[in-house]
Amino acid sequence: MSETFSLRRWLTTTNHKDVGILYLVTSFYFMFFAGFLAMNFRVQLFSPNQSLFTASAYNQVVTTHGLMMILWVLSPMGFAFANYIVPIQIGAKDMAFPRLNALSYWFYLFSGLLLVSSFFLPGGGADVGWTAYAPLSTTKYTPQVGMTVAAMALIMLVASITVSTVNFITTIARERARGMTWSKMPLFTWGILYTVIMMLFAFPPLGAGLLILLSDRILGTMFFTSNAGGALLWENFFWFFGHPEVYILLAPALGILFEIIPAFSRRPIYGRKFILGAFALASIISFLVWGHHMFATTETALVKKIFSATSVAISLPFEIVTIYLIATLLRGSIRLSTPMLFGLGAIYMFIIGGITGVFNASIALDYQFRGSYWVVGHFHFVMGGTVIFALLGALYYWFPKMTGRMYNEKLGKIHFFISAIGFTMIYFPMFFLFDMPRRIFTYPATAGWDFMNHIATIGGFIFGSIQLLLLANILLSLRRGPPAGFNPWGGWTLEWLIPSPPPAQDFEVSPKIEREEIVFPKGGSTEWEDVEESYTPWPLTITIGTTLGLLGVAMFLPLAILGLAVVLASLVGWFRDDFRGKFAAKAEGMGMWPFEKISHEKLGMWVFITAEMMLFSMVVSGYIYVRSNSAVWPSPLLVTNILAHLQGGIINVPGVGEIAIHNIVLGTVNTLVLVTSSLTMALALNAIKNGNVRGLKIWLLATLALGVTFMVIKGYEWAGLYSEGFTITSGLPAASYYLTVGLHGAHVIAGLIAIAFLITKAYKNGFTKESYTGIENTGLYWHMVDVIWLFLFPLFYLL
Amino acid sequence: MAYPPPADQWWGLFYYFSTLGAIIGGIVIAFLVLAAIKYRYKPGKPEPEDAPKPGTFPKDRGHLKYLFVLSFVTLSIISTLVVGSFSAFHVLTTPPDKGLDIEVTGFQWAWGFKYPNGVQTVSNLVIPVNQTIVFHVTSSDVKHKFGVPYFKTSIDAIPGQVGEIWIKATSTGDYDILCYELCGVGHAGMIGKITAVSQSQFNQWLENATKQK
Ligand code: HEM
Numbered sequence A: 001m002s003e004t005f006s007l008r009r010w011l012t013t014t015n016h017k018d019v020g021i022l023y024l025v026t027s028f029y030f031m032f033f034a035g036f037l038a039m040n041f042r043v044q045l046f047s048p049n050q051s052l053f054t055a056s057a058y059n060q061v062v063t064t065h066g067l068m069m070i071l072w073v074l075s076p077m078g079f080a081f082a083n084y085i086v087p088i089q090i091g092a093k094d095m096a097f098p099r100l101n102a103l104s105y106w107f108y109l110f111s112g113l114l115l116v117s118s119f120f121l122p123g124g125g126a127d128v129g130w131t132a133y134a135p136l137s138t139t140k141y142t143p144q145v146g147m148t149v150a151a152m153a154l155i156m157l158v159a160s161i162t163v164s165t166v167n168f169i170t171t172i173a174r175e176r177a178r179g180m181t182w183s184k185m186p187l188f189t190w191g192i193l194y195t196v197i198m199m200l201f202a203f204p205p206l207g208a209g210l211l212i213l214l215s216d217r218i219l220g221t222m223f224f225t226s227n228a229g230g231a232l233l234w235e236n237f238f239w240f241f242g243h244p245e246v247y248i249l250l251a252p253a254l255g256i257l258f259e260i261i262p263a264f265s266r267r268p269i270y271g272r273k274f275i276l277g278a279f280a281l282a283s284i285i286s287f288l289v290w291g292h293h294m295f296a297t298t299e300t301a302l303v304k305k306i307f308s309a310t311s312v313a314i315s316l317p318f319e320i321v322t323i324y325l326i327a328t329l330l331r332g333s334i335r336l337s338t339p340m341l342f343g344l345g346a347i348y349m350f351i352i353g354g355i356t357g358v359f360n361a362s363i364a365l366d367y368q369f370r371g372s373y374w375v376v377g378h379f380h381f382v383m384g385g386t387v388i389f390a391l392l393g394a395l396y397y398w399f400p401k402m403t404g405r406m407y408n409e410k411l412g413k414i415h416f417f418i419s420a421i422g423f424t425m426i427y428f429p430m431f432f433l434f435d436m437p438r439r440i441f442t443y444p445a446t447a448g449w450d451f452m453n454h455i456a457t458i459g460g461f462i463f464g465s466i467q468l469l470l471l472a473n474i475l476l477s478l479r480r481g482p483p484a485g486f487n488p489w490g491g492w493t494l495e496w497l498i499p500s501p502p503p504a505q506d507f508e509v510s511p512k513i514e515r516e517e518i519v520f521p522k523g524g525s526t527e528w529e530d531v532e533e534s535y536t537p538w539p540l541t542i543t544i545g546t547t548l549g550l551l552g553v554a555m556f557l558p559l560a561i562l563g564l565a566v567v568l569a570s571l572v573g574w575f576r577d578d579f580r581g582k583f584a585a586k587a588e589g590m591g592m593w594p595f596e597k598i599s600h601e602k603l604g605m606w607v608f609i610t611a612e613m614m615l616f617s618m619v620v621s622g623y624i625y626v627r628s629n630s631a632v633w634p635s636p637l638l639v640t641n642i643l644a645h646l647q648g649g650i651i652n653v654p655g656v657g658e659i660a661i662h663n664i665v666l667g668t669v670n671t672l673v674l675v676t677s678s679l680t681m682a683l684a685l686n687a688i689k690n691g692n693v694r695g696l697k698i699w700l701l702a703t704l705a706l707g708v709t710f711m712v713i714k715g716y717e718w719a720g721l722y723s724e725g726f727t728i729t730s731g732l733p734a735a736s737y738y739l740t741v742g743l744h745g746a747h748v749i750a751g752l753i754a755i756a757f758l759i760t761k762a763y764k765n766g767f768t769k770e771s772y773t774g775i776e777n778t779g780l781y782w783h784m785v786d787v788i789w790l791f792l793f794p795l796f797y798l799l
Numbered sequence B: 001m002a003y004p005p006p007a008d009q010w011w012g013l014f015y016y017f018s019t020l021g022a023i024i025g026g027i028v029i030a031f032l033v034l035a036a037i038k039y040r041y042k043p044g045k046p047e048p049e050d051a052p053k054p055g056t057f058p059k060d061r062g063h064l065k066y067l068f069v070l071s072f073v074t075l076s077i078i079s080t081l082v083v084g085s086f087s088a089f090h091v092l093t094t095p096p097d098k099g100l101d102i103e104v105t106g107f108q109w110a111w112g113f114k115y116p117n118g119v120q121t122v123s124n125l126v127i128p129v130n131q132t133i134v135f136h137v138t139s140s141d142v143k144h145k146f147g148v149p150y151f152k153t154s155i156d157a158i159p160g161q162v163g164e165i166w167i168k169a170t171s172t173g174d175y176d177i178l179c180y181e182l183c184g185v186g187h188a189g190m191i192g193k194i195t196a197v198s199q200s201q202f203n204q205w206l207e208n209a210t211k212q213k
């Protein structure tokens, strides 16, 4: 099924190279879409008082442009190359979880389509900026359903990225060729590893923020409209994600530069270890600087100073990386081919973007810059300049590998020079526009901003239109380009040792590293799975079901039920494939320290658990935030309430009114139920390890029963609270209780579904003494759910 | 041109940053371009000894020594930036004297002002020249950002929170107030005006306004 134009191939593939191509084509499509929007608003801003757009249309266009470029173009394009190249570079057979990889892609595509479609809904799409500041983004000020749909698109993207994260961390940690130690791993793979680690900690917080926003929008809670939460709660959530996010965009780009610059200078990279160290340092600090987006808020001076200092400090590791990249050139024999030109261009952009970043990091200067075109200039030099240029460099660099044909060098060079000039013309003038507010749809003639805007718009058209040359070059070279051979650039990494384009299974025999050489051992294992086996429709159908479900929740509930049915049916199909041994775990690569002893499913589960922990800790942080900002909050710690607490119910607090008190007795019973279920789950695992299938069935059934009991008691509790008028809209104590505990409940239900699958499989004798990974991993997940409850119970019932 | 406080502080710092930024950026970009030109491939030029070979791990290179030198130089430069910023920040956030307090409320889509004696205006603010004006800024709906670009200072207008900045006009005339945070469809038009007049004109204006109240 490897014909190029087989629809069935592209809809059902799980091959990492196919998925990579899908990512590449999709992210290019979205780039042209978002770029087209930008050219339109550059026309609007060409001179004062233009009327191409109304204010409302303009805001929607700017918002979609920003969201799309940052989340649906830059990152996914990096991941196009990551999907294609990383498994080859490390000598893996494919990604650790090929089906999940396809699932990530489909979630990505459909979330993007959801975002685009929100445009065409009545009332229009999101028009609140990519930062979606609350309370503007709540229903009160942005009632249109398009905003809800956009938030759901984001949640879907968060899911896609979380799955990718699990997949890439596991692949890189577990699937490397024999002998490929950490210190021998190619730098592009390192760049992707840094990226996914940052993603693992940054995206769940965005997910948490979005869940709360959606709860405000759909369920009518008031986290972001009340003063106890409000604007600052959202900003902390958003930037805790948002700052690492910008480095998440940058890291693959740097990884690309680490490949291109040495390859074309014909010298090893200068200071490889120092670069990796500096990069690690920057990744860590990136979680400690989010406050620099909030210098103009009412945070205290001390907080601002700390964030200012950390932000200035982060320029040090980046400076080291930049200087070392340039030092790599020295005494080289530099081929100025198109990928190299784009690589050098990216460094040039990074210098300008980095220096202006330091300006922003100055709390005093930022009093003017915040919210002005200066910031727009800064981040376009780093994101548009550095990242896009590096990605274009990567496209030229790996194009011969992916297609087997060379691109046209002359057109490539023209594309580079005109792009670099056009790009600088758009964004450099913005450093003179620090008085001009960003995101305004027009400006008065008296402001004196015309000239710089003229240049920017002209630059925009130069930059935008020259991208058509890239398109032409690609299309032309796909047909007529001269054959590329294995290794047109003299690169050393594994992808250059195999044919272009690589065959479906990449290598004939598994590569191995001996001393400093990559070798393909003669007579090594040549057993590759049947290629036909790696196609499956379920990732796509799960995605379609999820999309329908989300649209349904936003607009028309019956649709959500249909969506849920599709998802469940697809899951059944997925697990039946498992049962039939399709996609059976492949022979594993070498688990390097510290991952020698852990199977890749288990490692994947641990990574996923980390993401879940981040999600819950952010939701709980939100709860702590609103609670500590509220004047009153019902707490059993008040002695007078203890009695009331033992029974639950509503009490009347003088001066405050009626407040619900959670029933400690019921809560305790439920805690015991859940803890016991962890025990039965452990016993189930123990049974099958001893080959005791009967025991396995009994203990799994017991776990299921206990889990259901937990949910029934919960339902009883909630029904009681509702009947006494304590509903999700009765204020922040109620809202945070229902939201957090409800999110936990949803996890319990997901766990129960998984256990139901396990039971079915156990009854079909699907588990043996030797193969029980499903039990082990579901067990881990189940214990996590229980541990989370052990935190939630005291937080909501006792404190 | 002399800038009125606190813009004088801001501009001083901005020039310091810009000078350093232009010099350092210029040097590094020149280093990049010159290196790329100087070491470029010419026909007949031999490959460097340690050139990448397919399938062979490249040698690591680089000295810890240079890393220390580079870090030390960088840290000394950026520490001056931090010190300069903190001292300018102190000025920006500390009114030099008690001054005239104005309560500012941003709303969709204009600015409301309230003088200490209760007089209220919308969009237009009259202030006396050569006197410190302290703005206490909040919002009654969504987030805005109250900015007075001529004075190079601004602060978020956040519902339920009050932020403070100050200015001191040194000459009479009109100054723009702009909103620097997207706040809905009227964001671009959320433009106000500060009119600085002499102390006696101001007193008279306030008296009239108080009578009309
Ligand atoms: C030397 C390194 C950098 C420093 C010190 C720095 C500092 C800052 C600061 C302080 C801001 C906040 C400005 C404001 O809103 O008033 C900012 C904004 C921003 N930076 Fe950077 N930055 C650096 C590098 C980067 C990189 C590498 C990227 C992306 C690849 C990036 C992307 C952004 C974006 C997207 C924003 C604006 C977000 C928004 O408000 O929409 N920055 N930067």
Ligand SMILES: [Cu+2]
Pocket: A242, A243, A246, A289, A290, A292, A293
């Ligand atoms: Cu940041």
Ligand SMILES: [Cu+2]
Pocket: B144, B145, B179, B180, B181, B182, B183, B184, B186, B187, B188, B190
């Ligand atoms: Cu505004």
